[in-house]
Amino acid sequence: MPNKLFLNFLFLLLYKHRVKHLSIFFISTLIVFILSSVLLLSHALQEDIKQTLKSQPEFTIQKMRGGRSVDVPLFWADGFESIEGVVDVEPRVYGEYFYEPNEHHFTIVGIDFFELAHSKKLKKIISDIDIKKFLSKPNMIIGQGVKAFLDRYHFFDYYVFRPPDRSKIEVNIYDYFPKESSLVSNDMIIMDIDLARQILGVDEDEATDFALYSPNELEADNIKIKLILQHFDTRIIQKSDIQKAYDKLFNYKGGIFLILYMIVLLTFMMILYQRYSMIQSSDKKEIGILRALGWSIKDVIVLKIGESFIVAIFAFLLGFILAFIYVFFLNAPLLGAIFYGYSNLPTDIVLNKSVDFSAVFLLFLFYILPFMAAVLIPAWRSSVIDPLEAMR
């Protein structure tokens, strides 16, 4: 364990050679910053998305025709309800409304607010909402992205939808979703289910799909088989499938960055090796004096490794803290666009702050170990210099 005097000398040396370490420090900080940003962003997104999984139904049933999903007839619900283990079958009406001039689309979700449970859920989002007033005329609640989009086209209070039958439906903007929910509500419009049917062109005796709830996970496989036996033209998506899809979505993008990191790290190791292999005459003299004063080769190696270690640690900490600020306080501009996509409405997502410490530790190891490995040989080569020759 190095004593206080040794550490004092180490920091004095670092201060003296600060210009030599500066470039390495900045490159290291940049590398750690970029990779930490990707890890933090990817993890925060996955954590936020996991929140939505809890409310997902155990099964989603869609009717398929020619590889595409089409509307399901409502009478199918009777058959699904008769399956043992299914406690609730809920027809859902939702879809994308395409704004042709700008090639943007909104997600319209129809909710049956006459059901008490749904209006209670809405009150959790907008606490002071008056459901009676909301249902008294065509009203909608829009996400922040939709709001920004409609504001740009001067639709401050209402918007005129054009359903497939070429009629016009004017719908008032009643309220907005909070910004914190933008991850799921940015391009979302919520309205009464009958109004959504008219705008999306879903017939009264049809729905977009069915949500099936079954409390017992052990029964899931049996229920799935019974569902398949009832209708062969269906696609049955289980909650676990949705989870897998989410994992794939962000692990895939995070994985690309990890591969890039490997390449950058190898290049960085080579730069480090070259940088620390260049021993100047002043360095040689310094090592020579230390050796003449009785320092062993091991002591000099510890000193040189210590120098690099402190540079690496501080670069790691600074890079990570900068990444934290970039992701959670600045909402990851540019990098965020890679994960959210940027073709539709601009997404201004507020992420919940969460850090996967195991991933951070792994990053630390994958950064520190190659760093130290690259520095070790130059440190040893500089420490074995003959003291008499060095001081000449």
Add this chain to the structure above:
Amino acid sequence: MILSSAFIAVYVHFTHKSRSIEAVANLTTLPCISLGVEYFESKNRVYADSRDKLFATMQPINMMDFVYAK
């Protein structure tokens, strides 16, 4: 040390979680992330059509399951 302690302080101070995402998901019950994808792409990616192999599709049916179902 100053940097790390400052980070921990900031982290601990700001770790409250917003529940509004969960509240919206409870209402809609949709796995619908507001991804800014092109208009011809599937936004509800987990419900993507069979042409989009990257995302969730129905698991293949095992014929033995029918045997046990009887």
